Amino acid sequence: MGMEHLSEVLKILDGALKANASMASNYAGLLADKLEQEGQRAQARMVRERLARAPMALAMAQDASRGVSLGKLPADNDSRLNTVDVSLPSVEAMHLVLPDAISERLDDFVRGVRHHDQLASAGVAIPNRILIYGLPGTGKTQTARWIAATLGLPLLTTRCDTLVSSLLGQTSRNLRQVFDYAQQTPCVLFLDEFDALAGARGNERDVGELQRVVIALLQNIDALPDSTVLVAATNHEQLLDPAIWRRFATHIPMPLPDEAMREALFSRCLGGFIAPDVDLRSVAVLADGATGALIEQVCMDAKRNAILSGSNTVQRLELYRRLGLALALQMGERLSTKEQEVRWLRRWAESEFSLRALSALYGTTVHAMSRIIKGDVQDGQKTKTKQRKPAQRPET
Ligand SMILES: Nc1ncnc2c1ncn2[C@@H]1O[C@H](COP(=O)(O)OP(=O)(O)O)[C@@H](O)[C@H]1O
Ligand SMILES: [Mg+2]
Structure with a gap:
């Protein structure tokens, strides 16, 4: 030894x-x-x-x-809810699609953790702390799971917002409990929604209490041995206190997936459900701006729908429609009627959503569809020809 x-x-x-x-x-x-x-x-x-x-x-x-x-899980005194969740992620069940540069930095981090003692004895070790930041749904939580799985360590997850208590001083106590608990066992301590604790300013909560919490957080981090693996994730890195930011030797920005990554995500999520006429390349092109989470959700919904309608493949237009609507939602478009949906889809991917395709998809005649697209039909009005009232132009 x-x-x-x-x-x-x-x-x-x-x-x-x-x-x-x-x-x-x-x-x-x-x-x-x-x-x-x-x-x-x-x-x-x-x-x-x-x-x-x-x-x-x-x-x-x-x-x-x-x-x-792992003994008794720490809990918040006020709500009685556990503040830590313990899991054992496995690498086999994991898929993570990241740009090469980010993957390499994660590999470097894991290698540094594995050889921490060797590096420490040469005086060149850095603390095993990593901060992951980026938009919601870009894979931050998944990356924390990957780190724990790769290191073969249990993942102790704390959502920092659950530590925040209305009781004075309880937030710092919760924090202390979590850090004490994590030190009992070799593990990856994962502080998710990190900005809830580490937020510097611009929060409506009492400034004095907030500063006390940031100070308590700094003290807890500083008291951790360098060898303890600490992962923090946030959607709001600009809110982090600079002193907290500096405690992390490795910073990982999680980007939106690029075209090739989106294609890989679709391919992976759809698996054998891809219909022969689906070109994942064009799907990936149209999915510009989508997060990994959005792609996963679209694929799951499309697969569920396929299974429930007795099919084992996801139809092309159905996939495009779900993707288009999910993207609209992500961009904050409010599509509350079929007519708004149709016009959005047509604008988003005109070449896919021909008049014929749209009328088949929405069960209308081509003529009725053409009127919807031109904006002749008021939103929410019945569009089936049979039920149509005598033509009446909308006010505008
Ligand atoms: N880059 C990615 N690679 C693989 N899966 C991803 C990626 N980004 C998001 N996902 C999937 O989307 C879902 C949400 O991701 P998550 O890690 O919770 O995002 P975040 O923590 O950044 O909000 C997860 O099920 C995850 O598998
Ligand atoms: Mg997350």
Whole structure:
């Protein structure tokens, strides 16, 4: 056993000194795993034998599947809701589509975490902290899951907005509990919606309390050993206090997917449901501006619809229609009637939505559809020819 295991040994020592048996035993378990991976079977067995002789009460507290004891989850005093959620993401179930430059930075980060002790003994380690920022739905939470899965560590997720309490001082207490809890076990601590805590100014909440929370956050981060993996994510990086921003050695901007990434996302999400006449390239071109989350949602809805209508493929126009409507929503367009929908789709992708295609899609005659597109039909008015009232021009 050498320098490369110093961080585990220190954690075990910390656990013993704080009379925190689960902390000591969790890190001893991690140490045994590492030794085993390195082929140090005899040493690993010595550690495991001692763990097996741990007091009964401790053994009972240990999770049978993993040997990790996480004890009672911290909760907010006021709402009684848990402030931490524990999960074990797996790499197999994970798909993440990112630009090469971002993937490389994530790989670098993970490599730095894996070799932290080696880097530390050479005096060149940086804290294992990463800040991910970007628009909602661009894959920040998914990236945190990927990091935990790749490192083979449990993911402790805290939505920072659930830590914020109306009770004076309770927010800082919640924060302290979460950080204490995370230090009991080797894990990735993920602070999601980070701006809820780390927001500098421009918040309507009491400024004094807010500054106290930012200070408490800085203290908690500074008290964490460099080796603890901390991931934070925010949609509002401009709100972060600069001092908090500086605590993170790695910053990752999550971009909107480019055309090739969108194509990969559609292909992955639709899988075998792609109809032969669907050209994913053109779908990807039209999906300009869509987030990964939007693409995933469109594909899921289209697949669900296909299955419920007894088909095993997603029809081309149906896919385009769902994509167009989801994009309209994302851009804040309010399409409350069929007529508004039709005109939006036509403007968005005229070559796909011919008069004939639209009338088939909406169950009208070509003539009626042509009137809708020209704006002859008032929004919400029945458009089936049979039910049409004598032609009446709208006011405008
Ligand atoms: N770049 C991406 N690659 C793969 N899936 C993505 C990507 N971006 C978003 N998604 C999918 O969209 C959904 C929402 O993503 P999420 O990570 O929660 O976004 P964020 O945390 O940035 O709001 C997830 O189910 C995720 O799989
Ligand atoms: Mg998220």
